[in-house]
Amino acid sequence: MGDRLVADLVVERLRSWGVERIFGYSGDGINAVMGALRRADGDPALVQARHEENAALMAVGHAKYTGGVGVVVSTQGPGAVHLLNGLYDAKLDHVPVVALVGQQETTVLGSEYQQEIDLQSLFKDVAAQFVQTVLAPEQAVMVLDRAFRTALATRSPCVVVLPHDVQQEPAPEEPEQQHGVVVTASGLSRPRVVPRDEDLDAAAEVLAAGERVALLVGQGARHAEEQVRAVAERLGAGVATSLLGKPWWDEGLPYSCGVMGHLGTTAAGKLYDGCDTLLIVGSNDPWTEFYPAPGQARAVQVDLDGRHVGNRYPIEVGLTGDAAETLEALLSRLPERADLGWREQVEGWVREWHEIAEQRSQAEAHPLSPERVVRALSGRLPGDAQVSVDVGSVTYWYARHLRLPPGVQAHLSSTLATMGSGLPYALAAKLATPDRPVVALVGDGAMQMNGIAELVTVSSRWRDWADPRFVVLVLHNGDLAEVSWEQREMEGDPRFATSQDLPDFPYAGYADLLGLTGIRVDDPAGVDDAWDRALSADRPVVIEAIVDRDVPLLPPFPAGKAKLDSFRAALAQEDGGEHARALLDAQAAQEEEREDPSG
Numbered sequence: 001m002g003d004r005l006v007a008d009l010v011v012e013r014l015r016s017w018g019v020e021r022i023f024g025y026s027g028d029g030i031n032a033v034m035g036a037l038r039r040a041d042g043d044p045a046l047v048q049a050r051h052e053e054n055a056a057l058m059a060v061g062h063a064k065y066t067g068g069v070g071v072v073v074s075t076q077g078p079g080a081v082h083l084l085n086g087l088y089d090a091k092l093d094h095v096p097v098v099a100l101v102g103q104q105e106t107t108v109l110g111s112e113y114q115q116e117i118d119l120q121s122l123f124k125d126v127a128a129q130f131v132q133t134v135l136a137p138e139q140a141v142m143v144l145d146r147a148f149r150t151a152l153a154t155r156s157p158c159v160v161v162l163p164h165d166v167q168q169e170p171a172p173e174e175p176e177q178q179h180g181v182v183v184t185a186s187g188l189s190r191p192r193v194v195p196r197d198e199d200l201d202a203a204a205e206v207l208a209a210g211e212r213v214a215l216l217v218g219q220g221a222r223h224a225e226e227q228v229r230a231v232a233e234r235l236g237a238g239v240a241t242s243l244l245g246k247p248w249w250d251e252g253l254p255y256s257c258g259v260m261g262h263l264g265t266t267a268a269g270k271l272y273d274g275c276d277t278l279l280i281v282g283s284n285d286p287w288t289e290f291y292p293a294p295g296q297a298r299a300v301q302v303d304l305d306g307r308h309v310g311n312r313y314p315i316e317v318g319l320t321g322d323a324a325e326t327l328e329a330l331l332s333r334l335p336e337r338a339d340l341g342w343r344e345q346v347e348g349w350v351r352e353w354h355e356i357a358e359q360r361s362q363a364e365a366h367p368l369s370p371e372r373v374v375r376a377l378s379g380r381l382p383g384d385a386q387v388s389v390d391v392g393s394v395t396y397w398y399a400r401h402l403r404l405p406p407g408v409q410a411h412l413s414s415t416l417a418t419m420g421s422g423l424p425y426a427l428a429a430k431l432a433t434p435d436r437p438v439v440a441l442v443g444d445g446a447m448q449m450n451g452i453a454e455l456v457t458v459s460s461r462w463r464d465w466a467d468p469r470f471v472v473l474v475l476h477n478g479d480l481a482e483v484s485w486e487q488r489e490m491e492g493d494p495r496f497a498t499s500q501d502l503p504d505f506p507y508a509g510y511a512d513l514l515g516l517t518g519i520r521v522d523d524p525a526g527v528d529d530a531w532d533r534a535l536s537a538d539r540p541v542v543i544e545a546i547v548d549r550d551v552p553l554l555p556p557f558p559a560g561k562a563k564l565d566s567f568r569a570a571l572a573q574e575d576g577g578e579h580a581r582a583l584l585d586a587q588a589a590q591e592e593e594r595e596d597p598s599g
């Protein structure tokens with residue numbers, strides 16, 4: 001095969017890394033790689049997105065749903081710039097992604113050439129673990145191997161820049177051993193990471209001495225649910241999760257307090273407010289003001305990545321190790337708890353929270369409460385579904401109301417919280433397992449940002465899917481509601497209509513236009529039926545739910561109580577603020593009547 005190019009070598013190497021699918025968008029800077037993908041005849045497959053940002057977000061989604069590496073390909077210049085948000089999403093949520101990015105010919109670099117951007121500088125921060133430009137054909141395989149290995153080993157995005165002329169060079173012969181030649185291999189063997197015995201002993205001592213133990217469970221517990229449960233039960237503890245940890249923990253347990261933080265539950269708020277000991281498992285959750293106060297709780301943290309240990313809370317014992325193995329080792333050192341008084345108190349808070357959540361979903365809203373719409377999906381999600389969630393108020397309703405059946409994964413852009421991730425993630429989930437139904441929960445602002453465009457991708461692909469069910473819930477409130485509530489809460493400002501109003505758009509009608517099914521619902525009585533129809537449809541469905549933007553995003557008590565004045569002062573300045581004020585007062589009353597008199 002004398003006419004193989006460096007580009008073919010790159011594509012072959014993707015195959016040896018087990019890559020079946022890459023996401024991307026074309027451009028002359030990457031055309032030799034596109035040619036090699038054409039010659040590869042679908043192995044790996046190329047998935048064309050509507051925008052490089054969406055392609056990068058698909059790669060992140062792929063990594064999250066499959067546990068493998070997501071791969072994205074783009075051209076130089078503008079294509080490269082478009083990748084950034086997706087790559088930062090990978091960086092901040094710690095998932096492995098490799099980006100193959102075109103570049104102008106090496107012969108013109110430095111001349112302010114057409115579409116010339118200094119890509120090493122552009123990607124320096126996002127791909128801090130590894131960004132390398134391939135300057136010689138002999139370098140290509142080594143750089144690709146290092147990008148994959150580094151992405152996997154550090155759970156981060158890595159970038160390979162491929163100048164156009166280098167892509168087109170003939171593939172080099174197998175190199176001879178000599179100075180200046182490095183021959184590398186694909187593949188990564190993962191280590192077993194377990195803490196030292198003396199650290200486990202010290203951690204067990206702290207945990208056994210605690211009388212009111214709370215757990216914070218993150219995505220690092222992905223393969224450790226059984227062990228987390230065993231430890232929690234041994235300690236008579238209450239459990240809350242980070243947003244990223246939610247899908248890896250059974251929220252149906254009586255001591256499951258739900259998600260912690262600003263968008264979390266009151267049960268989680270009370271758990272951390274009342275505990276004297278904290279065990280963090282695989283979480284680097286940034287909502288530190290919702291942790292126990294520093295000094296309030298003695299704390300132990302388990303994390304595979306030593307850089308995260310002690311990073312959010314002044315812990316006493318840090319355990320660097322795999323969550324499942326570390327908890328297993330801890331368990332054998334922990335005594336059974338005799339007094340379950342704390343556990344019973346926690347279970348009481350959990351019951352109260354479930355009552356509050358149910359009441360809220362029934363609130364009198366105009367015309368629909370978004371909480372009701374999302375809550376109605378609980379119990380309807382098929383056991384083999386996959387869920388994606390966008391950024392906006394829907395993230396709150398997902399965190400507070402959606403009960404995921406065991407094994408159902410849900411993913412979102414948690415730490416970067418970039419709007420427009422819902423549709424790209426959902427597409428990545430669907431393409432990874434086309435025989436499973438997918439549900440995407442998205443706000444209207446996020447739809448207008450990226451979702452509308454990627455529905456076009458859905459419309460071009462769904463006929464190939466073994467299970468064509470792909471349900472997109474759009475919460476149509478005409479508002480960037482999450483931020484409207486933040487304007488009130490954080491600034492004490494009234495909602496600024498010019499920055500917050502969204503232009504109208506017919507989401508259901510648009511779905512119909514694309515040959516999908518659109519269901520518009522604006523009556524509480526139609527909500528259940530809309531879900532049932534969508535989840536049994538013979539094609540993708542957009543449910544356009546007309547929801548009330550005035551439903552408040554009240555942070556959970558006890559912290560949320562301190563925000564009431566700011567909300568009320570802001571609403572008092574708004575024309576027509578009475579409805580939102582009434583809803584806020586009702587929510588506050590639900591919390592206040594359940595406040596702990598001793599607290």
Ligand SMILES: Cc1ncc(C[n+]2csc(CCOP(=O)(O)OP(=O)(O)O)c2C)c(N)n1
Pocket residue numbers: 391392393394417418419442443444445446447475477479480481482483
């Ligand atoms: C790319 C990006 N731009 C801006 C923001 C700030 N932001 C967070 S939520 C939000 C509003 C989302 O609006 P929408 O999708 O309509 O959802 P809603 O909150 O109205 O339900 C905005 C603007 C962001 N997170 N990401």
Ligand SMILES: [Mg+2]
Pocket residue numbers: 392443444445475476477478479480481
């Ligand atoms: Mg909105």
